[in-house]
Structures are given as structure tokens and as C-alpha cells.
Amino acid sequence: MVSVQQWTGREAGALRAALRMSMRAFAEHLGVSLRSVAKWESLGTEIQPRPDTQAILDTALARADAAARARFEAVLFPGRRSTRRADHENWTEDIERAVVCISQQNFPFASTLLNRWLARLDPRQLEDKGLYLYGRSLVLLGDLQRDQGALVGPLSARHSYLTARDIFTELDVPRRVAQIELSLAVVQEMSGQLEAAARQYEVLAMDERLSPRDRARARLWVGTALSKQGSNEYATQIMTAAARAFEDLGEPEDWSVAHQKLALARRGAGDLPLALHYIDIARSTGTADSPMQRVRLDTAHGHVLLSDAATRNDGLSVLDQAAQAARQYGLRHQLRSIEGIRRGEQG
Incomplete structure (x- = not known):
């Protein structure tokens, strides 16, 4: 929305024209004298209303409807x-x-x-x-x-x-601002800034600007960042609480994703039976059919299978499938993650 740093007679006249008021009606609208309005329009940029009148003009502009504000801007900035x-x-x-x-x-x-x-x-x-x-x-x-x-x-x-x-x-628009801050925290996590991302997720998990679903997602992602840092036991507690929130909210896809991330946290903690249990839940309950989610799920599944010598070949096969889909759809970050898992197994 256009704003005025310093009102002169020119801006005051533009506001009157935008509101489509006579000089008398405009004076009454502002609570100033007709003589003042006439003087502003006569002298234009050569006169500046008093500070208290500047504030009154600010308020009148802020209270104008969208059409009037657009007309005001068009008068002041005809080239826009x-x-x-x-x-x-x-x-x-x-x-x-x-x-x-x-x-x-x-x-x-x-x-x-x-x-x-x-x-x-x-x-x-x-x-x-x-x-x-x-x-x-x-x-x-x-x-x-x-x-x-x-x-x-x-x-x-x-x-x-x-x-x-x-x-x-x-x-x-504070809701949109908060959603973007959540996306920026995801970028931090994906860039490897795990501690900073976890702190930001914790703040946003309590942010009333966000919907309950987005706050639950922030809690889940706190757990994700902690798990990547190796704090798997604490991460599991946070993820479990987020999964319960998704269940209460009736969000089946988010609930499935939470179990996918729980599987990776249990794998990190060395509890392979529970990791397999969680990844099976995620694979059987996911409802989205996007390539991204399929690649993420296959990557997590393959990672868990690679952790057991008995299922290592199966894990490599699942990762190959995930890598093929990642290349097909241009999911470069996911492809790097898959390559990192393979390097870790070879090392």
C-alpha cells in the first residue's frame, strides 16, 4: 500500500480527489477548516500541514477503501x-x-x-x-x-x-509471513544448518500466526533436525507428539510422513525392528501419489533396509528405484541424499 512520508498540499489534494469529495466535504471528513483545504490546493508542494494534521491525513488514507487508495496512487504516480x-x-x-x-x-x-x-x-x-x-x-x-x-x-x-x-x-498478512518463515527454516535444514533450523522450528511450533497443522509440522521438523544431529531418542518423543497431533487434526498424509521420519529416527537409534515397523506403517497409509513423496518414502525404506545385512541387497534395489525417479523428475536434493546414503554404506 502506498504511504506518504511527508504530506504537502499536493498529496492532500490527491487524497481529496481519490475520495471524490468536495473541498467542504473533505474538510469535514478530516475535521479541519475549509480555508486550510483551499490553501493546501492553492499552494501545492509549497505548503506542509502541521504535524497533527499530517497524522489526520495518514489516518484518512489508511481508512480509505482499496479503490480510493488505487486512485490516490494513480494521481500521485501516473506512470505506475x-x-x-x-x-x-x-x-x-x-x-x-x-x-x-x-x-x-x-x-x-x-x-x-x-x-x-x-x-x-x-x-x-x-x-x-x-x-x-x-x-x-x-x-x-x-x-x-x-x-x-x-x-x-x-x-x-x-x-x-x-x-x-x-x-x-x-x-x-502475518499468516503468510509465518508460513514463509517456516519454509525458510526448511531451507536451513536442507542446507545442513540443523541447529539453527531446529531453533526456528521450535519458535514456529508455538506461533499463533500459523494454523494448527503448520504448528504440528514445525514440531515434526524439530524432531527431524534433531535426528539428523544424532539426538534420536529426544527426536522420537517430539515426532510421536506431532504424529498424535496429525491424528487429532485428521491429517492422514502428515501422519504417514511422521511415521516415515520416526522410522529413520529409530534406525539412527539402532532399533531396526521398530524402524521397520514405522516404515511399514508409512508405506501402507500414505495417500499422496506425488513423485516427491514416493522418492522420499523409498529413500527412507531403502535406508532402513541397508542397516541390516540380511536385507542390504533389497535396500540397494529400493534406493536404485528412488534414484531413478529422482533423476526423472529433477529432484536434485533427493538424489544427493540417496548418493550420500550409498557413500555412507560403502564407507
């Missing part, structure tokens, strides 16, 4: 470009299609759908609705980059998420 309502509808449709494509790991088409807007539009020239859609598109681009393993750098998930967080902070 806005998206039309038809653009908003088309853009929203492309975002919804991109969500489906990313869930199916169809990254090239998802990238095309998002970048047809991101590459064409300047966020500094968008009104609030357009800026909101720009932020949503950036988040989805970040999800795409994260799934592909592009974690840091100017063309990375981290960069896209940080830019989107700035946009939703400006728009004052």
Missing part, C-alpha cells in the same frame, strides 16, 4: 502500471495450475506459468491485489526451487522466500 481485474483472474488461474504442477513435480511447466507474471511485472508498480499475487507466485517459485535443490544464491528458494516475505510484511 496496475494489473486489471482480468489479469488478476488469469494470474490466479495460473497460480492454481502451478500448485498442481509442483505437486506432480512438473517443474518446467510450473516455472513457465509463474515466470510469465514474475518476469513481466515490476512489484513496485502493482496495487495491493497484484502485489499479493506476486508474493504468492514467489512463494511457489521458492517451493519449486527448493524441491529441485536450488537452496541458496540469487536464483534460489531462499532468495524467492525472502523477497516474498518482504512483500507480505508490507501488505500486513
